[in-house]
Amino acid sequence: MPDSLPPQRTQVAIIGAGPAGLILAQLLHQHGVDNVILEAKDRGYVEARIRAGVLEQGTVDLLHQIGAGERLAREALVHDSFELRVDRQRHIIKIQDLAGAPMTVYGQQEVVKDLIALRVEKQREQVLFDAPVLHIADPAGERPSVVYEHGGQRHTLIADVIVAADGFHGVGRNTIPNSMLKQYQRDYPFAWLGIMADVAPSADHVIYSRHTDGLGMLSMRSPTLSRLYLQVDRGATREQWPDERIWEHLHRRLAADDGWRLNEGPIIEFSVAPIKAFVAEPMRYGRLFLAGDAAHIVPPTGAKGLNLAVRDVQVLAPALAALIKDNDSRLADKYSEQCLKHVWWAEYFSCWMTELVHTADDPMAQALALAELRTVISRRGAQTLLAENYVGVSARPPASVTASETLARLT
Numbered sequence: 278m279p280d281s282l283p284p285q286r287t288q289v290a291i292i293g294a295g296p297a298g299l300i301l302a303q304l305l306h307q308h309g310v311d312n313v314i315l316e317a318k319d320r321g322y323v324e325a326r327i328r329a330g331v332l333e334q335g336t337v338d339l340l341h342q343i344g345a346g347e348r349l350a351r352e353a354l355v356h357d358s359f360e361l362r363v364d365r366q367r368h369i370i371k372i373q374d375l376a377g378a379p380m381t382v383y384g385q386q387e388v389v390k391d392l393i394a395l396r397v398e399k400q401r402e403q404v405l406f407d408a409p410v411l412h413i414a415d416p417a418g419e420r421p422s423v424v425y426e427h428g429g430q431r432h433t434l435i436a437d438v439i440v441a442a443d444g445f446h447g448v449g450r451n452t453i454p455n456s457m458l459k460q461y462q463r464d465y466p467f468a469w470l471g472i473m474a475d476v477a478p479s480a481d482h483v484i485y486s487r488h489t490d491g492l493g494m495l496s497m498r499s500p501t502l503s504r505l506y507l508q509v510d511r512g513a514t515r516e517q518w519p520d521e522r523i524w525e526h527l528h529r530r531l532a533a534d535d536g537w538r539l540n541e542g543p544i545i546e547f548s549v550a551p552i553k554a555f556v557a558e559p560m561r562y563g564r565l566f567l568a569g570d571a572a573h574i575v576p577p578t579g580a581k582g583l584n585l586a587v588r589d590v591q592v593l594a595p596a597l598a599a600l601i602k603d604n605d606s607r608l609a610d611k612y613s614e615q616c617l618k619h620v621w622w623a624e625y626f627s628c629w630m631t632e633l634v635h636t637a638d639d640p641m642a643q644a645l646a647l648a649e650l651r652t653v654i655s656r657r658g659a660q661t662l663l664a665e666n667y668v669g670v671s672a673r674p675p676a677s678v679t680a681s682e683t684l685a686r687l688t
């Protein structure tokens with residue numbers, strides 16, 4: 278492939294058009310910092326990728342603040358509680374009363390669609406789709422660059438800073454020498470089987486049901502679309518899980534003594550995702566910064582993944598603005614340390630909640646988790662902590678966007 282084109286230039290090269298890359302691009306735009314987004318896949322693929330769908334209030338506020346909240350305000354479902362089920366009994370955790378904030382159900386791919394439409398149709402700026410980054414050159418030097426493929430040609434983009442918002446399997450993290458990174462990983466022995474069912478949700482809040490066969494979960498995407506999950510073995514396949522078996526397990530695991538009924542409908546999407554926790558430290562190497570899944574993965578219980586990516590880029594945008602516009606590196610130098618605080622909070626909470634509602638092979642772990650769950654549902658203090666972590670208020674810094682405000686908080 279020829280490499281004859283002259284190099285292009287920008288201030289920030291962003292790799293990846295997931296939530297982390299797209300939101301960062303908007304924040305940089307607000308700070309007056311030029312940026313280019315390079316995305317390996319096409320627009321249709323990125324917009325159709327189904328992921329979790331629960332937004333903390335801080336995430337909702339940020340989407341409004343960057344101008345991506347219009348459809349969200351119309352279509353999202355706002356919940357003031359969620360439910361824990363155990364021993365066929367229902368326990369409502371009133372998050373709004375206990376923690377002063379609701380949770381908003383709005384599919385991640387809807388967030389992604391809104392962000393792409395904002396950039397492409399409203400602002401007439403580009404997202405370069407079908408543009409996989411092959412290589413990052415000189416990340417620790419003064420003039421880093423990315424080499425990417427697009428339209429059958431190889432291109433070079435020189436930038437002041439490169440942000441790898443390229444997910445867990447991207448090139449960014451792998452560019453950092455192993456000796457510079459500390460990586461933590463826990464692989465759970467189970468996976469989540471997820472379905473989308475074309476049927477009205479059977480409740481108006483999310484339900485986590487702990488059952489001896491494993492977790493059964495009910496969520497939703499709209500008044501006519503249910504999202505349901507089952508804890509299954511890691512290698513589970515569609516062949517092993519025909520529709521009848523999925524519904525049989527959902528009915529059994531979600532059953533309650535008060536006669537609550539689960540609505541069944543056509544399954545329009547099926548996926549199996551392994552459950553893991555992962556953190557890479559630090560989240561920076563010279564002029565290369567990691568954000569979102571590129572740096573960390575949380576187990577999906579509690580749906581912190583997208584919210585965590587949002588927190589990263591909220592810290593990163595003012596730091597890059599100060600670095601690039603004022604040649605002030607103080608915030609950038611604190612980026613990793615500051616993010617790792619909310620990253621480890623989210624890891625702790627997501628792992629804790631995962632172990633609370635899933636079944637394990639180890640009988641001791643099983644009995645302890647059940648005892649803990651019974652304690653949580655019977656003690657208001659324990660419920661308050663759960664609610665505060667669930668809605669994210671326990672880890673959210675005060676909302677400020679300017680570099681000087683953030684710096685004042687840090688120093």
Ligand code: APR
Nearest residue numbers: 293295296297316317409410443444447569570582583586
């Ligand atoms: N070049 C260009 N783009 C790339 C490359 C590459 N070499 N490698 C990966 N990408 C793209 C992927 O195609 C994807 O669109 O980077 C994007 C990363 O997006 P996400 O995986 O959505 O990651 P992130 O933006 O950090 O989102 C965090 O998404 O994965 C969920 O659970 C996660 O909810 C969390 C949120």
Ligand code: PHB
Nearest residue numbers: 329330496577578579580
């Ligand atoms: C979802 O709706 O996809 C969802 C809801 C709650 C979770 C995880 C995922 O804890």
